[in-house]
Amino acid sequence: MKQIVLVAHGSPSDPEPQEDTMRRLAEAVAAQSPGSLIRGATLAMPGSLEGALAGLDAPIIYPFFMAEGWFTKRELPRRLKEIGVEAWHMDPFGVDPALPELITQACLQAASSAGIEPESADLILTAHGSKVARKSKNSAYDMAALLRRKTPFWRVQVALIEEPPFLEDIARQSNGGICLPFFALRAGHVLDDIPDALDAASFHGELLPPIGEHPEVPALIAAAIARL
Incomplete structure (x- = not known):
């Protein structure tokens, strides 16, 4: 089973609305991805990334970002290392060929x-x-x-x-x-x-x-x- 975590930056000043958006997006993607486990998280909500990764043994990160940049190359790997999780990430949303x-x-x-x-x-x-x-x-x-x-x-x-x-x-x-x-x-x-x-x-x-x-x-x- 593919284990995918959709990760967005989120809004540090008001994290809950975008956290809800990522949860709903994960549910919508899961409905079209039979055989895959899909979760959503934001970096801004404390504990969100940790919760989304909990219990996963082979997670793959889908960066819901518009570019491959500092957050995907530096901050996200740092956060994963902090949590003690090894995961590779797909290309970000903003560079999808479709x-x-x-x-x-x-x-x-x-x-x-x-x-x-x-x-x-x-x-x-x-x-x-x-x-x-x-x-x-x-x-x-x-x-x-x-x-x-x-x-x-x-x-x-x-x-x-x-x-x-x-x-x-x-x-x-x-x-x-x-x-x-x-x-x-x-x-x-x-x-x-x-x-x-x-x-x-x-x-x-x-x-x-x-x-x-x-x-x-x-x-x-x-x-x-x-x-x-």
Whole structure:
């Protein structure tokens, strides 16, 4: 039996909502992964990772992160070592080869529902960014490059929260369209910073939920697990 633990960062200031989200995500993935044991955890909730790993003899970590970076390369291995568990991790959610197609369909469907012509509209991919680590930014730019080839949007632009190019600046120069948060979970940036920046820029377009909330995400994760 495959033993998979879905791990997200979580929100240290308010860990319970995202902890609940990871539990529900694990249940949804398990429903599409017969013969596998699926659990969810966040790093922010004290005891969550320890509880999810309890009783497992061959756990595999699925990082519900948008990039392979500091948390997946350094912090997660440190936490596992602290717990005394040996586990290897799969590729993060944000670099799954099926994700560009999921994003494409989500954005085109949203444009159609809003009466937006993609050929004359922007797709703004909004990511975290980092003043320290480049992986977060690079992951967004890599995804934008793929989306430029896959979608008919006039422009596919990257906008960041923590570093330039800032979302407010990109949105102010936009002619409307779709803004997609390139985030796994709904937390402070998605709840506050992104809508605030769009309001400040008088953005006339559609703000979508973070891609990690898309209803097809459990199937995407289940397919990745099935490939192991």
